[in-house]
Amino acid sequence: MADEVLKGWRGWFAESGEQLSFFKVFFRNLFRSGFEWSEFVRQCYEIGYKSFTLVGTTAFIMGLVLALQLRPTLIGFGAESMLPKSLAVSIVKEIGPVITAIICAGKIASGIGAELGSMKVTEQIDAMEVSGANPVQYLVVTRILATTAMVPLLTLLGDVLGLLGGFVAINVNGNVSLFLYFNKCISSLGFSDLLPAFIKTIFFGFVIGFIGCYKGYNSNKGTESVGLAANSAVVAASLWIFVIDAIVVQVSNIIIY
Amino acid sequence: MxxxxxxxxxxxxxxxxxxxxxxxxxxxxxxxxxxxxxxxxxxxxxxxxxxxxxxxxxxxxxxxxxxxxxxxxxxxxxxxxxxxxxxxxxxxxxxxxxxxxIGFLFQSGALYDSMTVRENMQFPLIRILKMNDQNEIDKRVEEVLKSVGLLDSIDKMPSDLSGGMRKRAGLARTLVVNxxxxxxxxxxxxxxxxxxxxxxxxxxxxxxxxxxxxxxxxxxxxxxxxxxxxxxxxxxxxxxxxxxxxxxxxxxxxxxxxxxx
The missing domain is CATH 3.40.50.300 (P-loop containing nucleotide triphosphate hydrolases)
Structure with missing residues (x-):
């Protein structure tokens, strides 16, 4: 029993060390000449554009449901007019970034983990390395930068569509113009709300790409390891998203207030 | 003994x-x-x-x-x-x-499965030999594919190739850099x-x-x-x-x- 616990902790420390050395490899290759622009653009398209529908639909429904559930409570307090503000603050500051990141962890981190894992199994990464090409620069750097750039954009889209969902929900029972609704939403948000929310999406994007690449690139050579890489990428990336969220909120609270 | x-x-x-x-x-x-x-x-x-x-x-x-x-x-x-x-x-x-x-031919051929045969051939030429003249690249790719008898499949994806064709394509990709x-x-x-x-x-x-x-x-x-x-x-x-x-x-x-x- 004690041996197993010890073995588990040893494995955890070993994995942390490996992740740190992968992080160093990424940074070393980030600043090397010959950046793969075409692959970066392709990855932005694959990661960003192809996730628009999923993120947009989820965010819209989320805003709609949130408004429908908040409304009776606010009516109870006689504060129905606070609904746009409540929606704006909760969606832009927390729900939008976190839900978008979790969706991206499920779709993108698992996709990258499975893709690189299968490339490892079929010796494609070895072939790239043995030929004298740089697989880290081509496969890892481009994917991590693409997720770092695309997740904030997807979050922005998610925020807008989430608020739109809230507008639809409000108009099911009442009558508010789109202009008035968005005016109330925007006026209730300050720079101190937007900046930490934006900064954390950059970290979310990075961690989604990094974990996906790490798990795929370091998977074992067996078909089972492809599934394992995809699965563990989602689990680890989701966990990191909540850890980063907690850290950013704490740090921004200390700095701003 | x-x-x-x-x-x-x-x-x-x-x-x-x-x-x-x-x-x-x-x-x-x-x-x-x-x-x-x-x-x-x-x-x-x-x-x-x-x-x-x-x-x-x-x-x-x-x-x-x-x-x-x-x-x-x-x-x-x-x-x-x-x-x-x-x-x-x-x-x-x-x-x-x-x-x-050194050219290394893997058991599976190890073709990059997100690229066509042509792109597989171009990959080492652009990234390793740093060739940038498209005409020269095309000429080299076609010449090597012809020598392994795979010129007809130049725009096919690896998933569309048979086992033997994959080996040929893998061989061509290693040969393309001489x-x-x-x-x-x-x-x-x-x-x-x-x-x-x-x-x-x-x-x-x-x-x-x-x-x-x-x-x-x-x-x-x-x-x-x-x-x-x-x-x-x-x-x-x-x-x-x-x-x-x-x-x-x-x-x-x-x-x-x-x-x-």
Whole structure:
């Protein structure tokens, strides 16, 4: 029993060390000449554009449901007019970034983990390395930068569509113009709300790409390891998203207030 | 008894080597994975223009030898020189330069499955040889694909190719950068006898056309018979026999002769 616990902790420390050395490899290759622009653009398209529908639909429904559930409570307090503000603050500051990141962890981190894992199994990464090409620069750097750039954009889209969902929900029972609704939403948000929310999406994007690449690139050579890489990428990336969220909120609270 | 005869053969052939320009020189190569000693004492050399076939059972460590040669695996002990350079002493940059001179054909072909055959060929030309003239790239890609008989499939995806075509495409991708040394990891595994024969003949044609030096890892005796100038037989982490195909075939060693039954 004690041996197993010890073995588990040893494995955890070993994995942390490996992740740190992968992080160093990424940074070393980030600043090397010959950046793969075409692959970066392709990855932005694959990661960003192809996730628009999923993120947009989820965010819209989320805003709609949130408004429908908040409304009776606010009516109870006689504060129905606070609904746009409540929606704006909760969606832009927390729900939008976190839900978008979790969706991206499920779709993108698992996709990258499975893709690189299968490339490892079929010796494609070895072939790239043995030929004298740089697989880290081509496969890892481009994917991590693409997720770092695309997740904030997807979050922005998610925020807008989430608020739109809230507008639809409000108009099911009442009558508010789109202009008035968005005016109330925007006026209730300050720079101190937007900046930490934006900064954390950059970290979310990075961690989604990094974990996906790490798990795929370091998977074992067996078909089972492809599934394992995809699965563990989602689990680890989701966990990191909540850890980063907690850290950013704490740090921004200390700095701003 | 078996070892005495094998050692004699190896010594005879070590003496006979060195006639040409030495491309590979290996002495005392050892490699273990965990508690398993895969390579115990590997000694051999390959001269320029030679086709050397390494025979051995599955899992005997044949592929580990060529993986050590390109620095994919670090040996535990031993001297390992390729083109006169000690592989384990090379920096990352020097190793990259050395790898450009070596073509490695993987068992599966290892084609990049998100790219077409054309893009697979262009990949090393753009990234390794830093070619940027599109006409020159196209010309080179078409010439190499023609030499392996795959020009018709230039715009196909790897998933649309048969096993034999994948091997040809993989071979073309390694040849496109004009390597001086070719390492084939079981080039005929998983293919039907007719396609296997075609690939074996192709290996031979390529050696003549591109004047390459080759190491062919296989347990396909027909492939060995077609391609080998010299055969090395690996057993229990050591080469136990060496000679021409006919010499090895006539060996009285029980293990070696079992390959020809």
């Amino acid at each position: 078996r070892h005495t005869e094998s050692e004699k053969t190896v010594k005879k052939n070590v003496r006979s080597a060195g006639r040409g320009e030495e491309v590979i020189y290996v002495r005392g190569l050892k490699k273990s994975f965990g508690k398993k000693d895969v390579l115990k004492n590997i000694n051999f050399e390959v001269n320029k223009g030679e086709n050397v076939v390494v025979l051995g059972k599955s899992g005997s460590g044949k592929s580990v030898i060529i993986q050590c040669l390109v620095g994919m695996i670090s040996p535990d002990e031993g001297e390992l020189r390729v083109f006169g350079e000690e592989v384990s002493a090379l920096t990352e940059k020097q190793l990259k330069k050395l790898r450009i001179r 390597p001086e040394l070719m390492l084939y990891d079981e080039p005929t595994t998983g293919l039907d006898p007719i396609t296997s024969r075609e690939i074996s003949n192709l290996v031979l044609e390529i050696q003549k056309k591109y004047k390459t030096t080759s190491i062919i890892i296989t347990h396909d005796m027909e492939c060995a018979a077609i391609t080998a100038d010299r055969v090395l037989v690996l057993n229990d982490g050591e080469f136990i026999a060496e000679g021409s195909f006919e010499e090895v075939k006539s060996s009285k060693d029980e293990f070696v002769s079992s390959f020809f039954k």
